[in-house]
Amino acid sequence: MTDRHILFETRDDGIAVLTLNRPDFLNSFSHEMISDWHRYLIEFDENPDLNVLIVTAKGRAFSAGGDIKALAKGEGFIGEPKEDLWSNAFKRKEALWGNIQKIALKMEEIDKPVLSCINGAAIGAGLDMALMCDIRFCAExxxxxxxxxxxxxxxxxxGGYFLPKLVGIPKALEMLWTGDRIKTEEALRIGLVDYVYPAEEIFDRTMDFANVLNSKPQQTVRMMKRLVKSHHKVDLRTHLDMVSSHMAVVTDTNEYIELLEQMKKS
Structure with missing residues (x-):
């Protein structure tokens, strides 16, 4: 249904596309959007036929983050709330922990590749949602x-967790303290985004990369992500212990055996 605040398309080739669909509100958050977003992340993660996820949006913005109109009305930053999210400190904390933060936690669990296709402005929490993805493609x-x-x-x-991992602590503090908006040339230079393309090409370029990832040995792709994502949480001995276990497992897969046979014939 096109009036849903999140659209989720699963393709036969193993690629899924999650699209923010609240363009009249610059894809700012609503209760329905956050709830469906989290639900579809679980579906993507648990579906063995899906390998790569693209997160993008409809309209001229990727996401403005919190709903400023709802905030101005004293309802909090989530539009069209189904309950009181803002009347006291406990409710305001729960508005984060029980809603938007569930997405961050779920994204951290997913071993499959997640790409963000930033089709327009990404501000505040809207930008942070893109930072949670593994690789960011951005319209120029x-x-x-x-x-x-x-x-x-x-x-x-x-955002205070993901941003410094990408741009370093001083630049993260500068962006957070000033609130300044930056252009994509600067975003590419500092590592905030990974690829910049014209708006009319951005989705196709993201899909091209998704197709590349989709063609690779999937268990190996996921184990590589797990190793890289955990590097800052473990010491070298633990990392090497993990990677030796992963190596033992991937060399027992059909994907490895088939690729090895192909190499022998080439």
Missing amino acids: HAKLGEGYINLGLVPGDG
């Missing part, structure tokens, strides 16, 4: 920024 006209400071807010969905 998009403006990116952490706007929390302009409302006296802190990055509630994990």
Whole structure:
């Protein structure tokens, strides 16, 4: 249904596309959007026929993050709430922990590749949702920024965790403290995004990369992601112990055996 705030397409080739679909509100968050987003992440993760996820959006923005109109009405940053999310400190904490932060935690669990296709402006929590993805493709006209400071807010969905991992602590603090929006040339230079293309090409380029990943040995792809994502949490001895276990497993898969046979014949 096109009026849903999240669209989820699963293709026969193993690629899934999750699309933010609240363009009249610059794809700012709603209760329905957050709920469905989390539900579809679980579906993608648990479906053995799906290998790669693309996260993108409809309209001229990727996401403005929190719903400013809802915030101005005293309802909190999630539009069209189904319950009181803002009347006291406990409810405001639960509005994060029980909603948007569930997405960050689920994204951290997923071993399959997740690509963000940033089709337009990504501000505040909208940008942070792209930072949770493994690789970011960005339309060259998009403006990116952490706007929390302009409302006296802190990055509630994990931006303070993900941003310094990509751009370093000084640049992360600069972006958070100033709230300035940056152009894609600068975003590419500092490592905030990985690829920049014209708007009319951005989705196709992201899909091209998804197809490349989809053609690789999937168990190996997932184990590589797990190793890289955990590198800062473990010491070298633990990492090498993990990778030796992973090596033992992948060399017992049909994918490895088939690729080895192909190499022998080449």
